[in-house]
Amino acid sequence: MLITDRPQLKAIPLEWQQPLRNWELRLRAEGKREATIDVRIRHLRRLARDLGNVTPESVTEDDLVQWAGSKNWAPETRHAYYMSVTAFYSWHTRPTGNNPAERVMCGISRQQPPPRPTPEDAVRHALQIANPRTELIIRLAAELGLRCAEIAQVHTRDIDTGEDGCTLTVHGKGGKVRVLPVPLALARLLTHEREDGFIFPGKVNGHLSPRHVSKLARKVLPAPWNLHSLRHRFATVAYVRGGHDLIALQQALGHNNVATTQRYTQCDATALTHLVTATSLT
Template sequence: MLVSKRPQLRPIPQGWEPELLEFELFLKVQGRTPATIDTRIRHLRSLARQCGVEAPGSVTSDDLVRWSGSKDWAPETRNSFHASTRIFFQWRSQRLGADDPSSVLKSIRRPVPPPRPAPDAVIRQALTKPNQRLELILRLAAELGLRSAEIASIAVTDIQQTNNGWGTLTVHGKGQKDRVLPVPPDLMAAIAHQARGMKWLFPGQFHGHLSPRWVGKLAARNLPDHWTLHTLRHRFATAAYAHSQDIIAIQEALGHESIETTQRYTKSTSDMRGLVQSARL
């Protein structure tokens, strides 16, 4: 089902509905992933509800400035909302020959936070809860480094048994780039148990499986002290680097386009006191 047609979505002014539906179809034709389309349409529906304008054709640059300026967003969130708005109004301008008010919404410089790997004690605390689905979601992030969208979209056909209890998992990553990861026997057994008789590992109402947004929420709700599913991915990168020191292999395992991104996920395990001590005169 198209995002714009979901009955559970909050209503927006009727003047926005036809154009957002057409824009969603355009994104689909362009080959955007379901997760990307979901994000863009949700951002634009928020804009439609909050900017106080009954239809996109009446939106001005001042309306967009007031809307964005009223939000206490983190830089990453603001940048994402700005991008969705610009893409929509640029598409609308090219399609209808209309003015584009969105040029006022610039890309936001986002500070790069240090790696924040979730401690193993935090993960073990969350794993004590008697919920097999939650346990598997947390383990796929912490032990294989999967993103929420990659966890959500695992089909049973992506899982293959190999030998000695090991298996492989085909991961559908960003930019429609697949990668294959080995799965150790104990995790493979948990996956096989969850997958029994299923088409999707985590069935739901988002194209037949759970939405990435809901996977992230499930993890965040059950991890203490504001730890998130993404910090489990940082944990994988940090633990893998401590074992192998092979940043290129970790880049491939995480599905990163750039090795600089992988470095931002990987917390150094070096003894800084020892380093300083070694440099003393």
């Protein structure tokens, strides 16, 4: 089922329904990933609801300025919405031939936030109150650094158990695949009495949606921690305890650039103390 055809979504004005459905079909024809399509469609549906009776063809630069200017978004969220709206109007043909988002939704300053690893006591608390399904979600993020979309798609065929231990094939962003070794205790949870199929079955191509996976994790993690901060936890602990190997960590996280990996990794206080002590003049 197309995202735009799901009955549980909030209603949008009639004039937006067919254009967004056609755009979703175009995104699928271009081979865009399910998670990307889901984000793009949801962003445009929110725009449609917020603008009310303004049709896609009649949206102006001023409409977008008023809409975007009224939102108290974090820079990353704002950037994501701008990307979605610009992409839609780059595709959607208007009588005037212009793109109302072209000048309004250009690049914005995005200061990179510091790493926010989930504290160990918060992880333990979540595991204590989680049911078996949610426990596995938490552990896949905390022990392997998986994104919510990667967790949602884990399938029994991705798990390989051999003489050298268990490995998991992870289907990452942009269709990139990586293979990770799985700690013994986590491997037991992944393989215990499993029928062939998705580990987290659901209604999105047979598995849970990334949004639902994230929602399940938030129910047991104390605020403000979430699945993404568990990924930061993995990066930080792996770096500190794993020999400070950024290249290996980059591969484990599935990053294209090691600079991205550095943003996930919090320097441990002991290392800073050693550095400062080493430079002491007395």
